[in-house]
Amino acid sequence: MRKSIPLVAVVSLIVLWSLLPIYWSLRTSLLPKIELTTTPLKYIPMPLSLENYQNLLGIGTRGNDVWIPLKNSLINSIVTSTGTTLLVLLLSVLAGYAFSRFAFKGKNLLLGTILVTIALPAYSVMIPLYRIIIRLGLLDTWVGITLIFTSAFAPLGVWLMKVAFDTIPIELEEAAMVDGASPAKTLLTILPLVVPGMVAVATLTFLSAWSQFVIPLVFSPQNASPITVLITQFVGRTSIDYGLMSAAGIIAIIPPLLVVMFLSKYLVDGLMRGAIKN
């Protein structure tokens, strides 16, 4: 197909639209504070300064002032996002396999009930959930947040895993079962074939968990609060330090950036499959 000039122009605009805001933030994070409020605006971070990153990482003039809360919130984000991803993966592989391979009483009703929760806003259950979580003693804990995230993201995972299992020919399992394999062993035989589906579920879940703001704002306001909640607390302080906030933002987008860089193929495939099969 011949590449037309208007098409190249449109694609360039799309790229600019997606990347320019991120570039601008990177530029802001790399300029010395004084340069942020001088005109004309500098479009390129020269002179380059690592001051903001040094302050964030506890090797700057501000000592451990910002580093300790940043470190804690990063650990919280990593633990809850990874924990949620693994748990969602486990639950949706099991349930997805059941819905794809077995005929049983109440199957459609069960599947429908699980899937309808995708359309339910978290807000509709948040207030009673708040009281349940307090009663369970899970407020402001990794376990509490991970369980809430899992209940929110697993239904979509189940659907994507069911779709993934549906595309695998059943003959493979029949052969395994004829050989006398247990159900667990049968599932393990075909598991490698649904790895792309699992990667799609894992990336979607990880990104959703990493981005969450309101749920942690309510359910883990302090000890277990993630990077998203911490960043908004920078705004509330006496003066808004945009350089520092931009640098914190850049650090917060590194994990999603890596996911998109290395797994965008699975992500795009997963989104497409999930959407079109709906």
Place this chain on the structure above:
Amino acid sequence: MKINRTLLPYILIAPLFILLVLLTFYPLLLTIFNSLQSLNLGRPDDIRFVGLANYIELMTDPAVLNAMRNSVQYFILSVSIEILGGIVIALSLRNKFRGRAIILGIVILPWALPPVVNSIVWKWIYDPSYGLLNDVLIKLGMIDHFHVWLGDPHFSLVWVALVHIWKMMPLISIIMLAQLQTIPAELYEAARIDGANSLQSFRHITLPLLKPALIIALTLGTVSAFHLFDEVYVLTGTSLDTRSIMVQDYLIAFRELKYSMGMALSLIITIVILALTWFYNQLGKEARV
């Protein structure tokens, strides 16, 4: 040990189902029930059954009505721009070219980032004195003085919506693109032989066959627009000009601690969203007959 094959599927689903019962279905039932009561942490001893009183009070509360009006504006702005933009992006990326996979990765990127971070990124772009937007528009000669974008009582909502659109448009584009790729090239070939120009092909082939993706895009766009919280909260706080219905709900429930009132409002939003989703699906069915 041999596991009974009739029981096995239930065992496989059980862990998820128990979690959903505990953290979704049970709280949902409580929400419905408690929204008819007078649960208020400010008055913990005064729990009565009040029927629809909370709902009636909400529908006459000026702050709630204002937030609803704002959310409807967010909904209309976001959904129309996301879908139009999504179609343009999908059409420009439908043909294979070198580096397309990388471009797709770049397109999806804003969607993958936390809305809180996006909002901080854009807040500095909108800055009245040192923001990129004013600087670029002045240089292009499109404005003659610096604007306080987020302080403008009439248009601040548009600028908040734009940040939300920046996140959601990638997802809509990818869904459109997925549907476009299911349209066989032969259809366009045949239309061209019959003398159709590209506008006619778009009108009579692309648009009708894009309908299923349009329905999904409408649904996702609507749900996310009514759920809008993070961007509003970070960009403009609780300002009345931009306050969305979800921010209003958060304020009622977790700042004023009027639990029952908050639950009633969250149910109203849920019903609005489910009704719209149902309506879109009807549109989709009609289209298929």
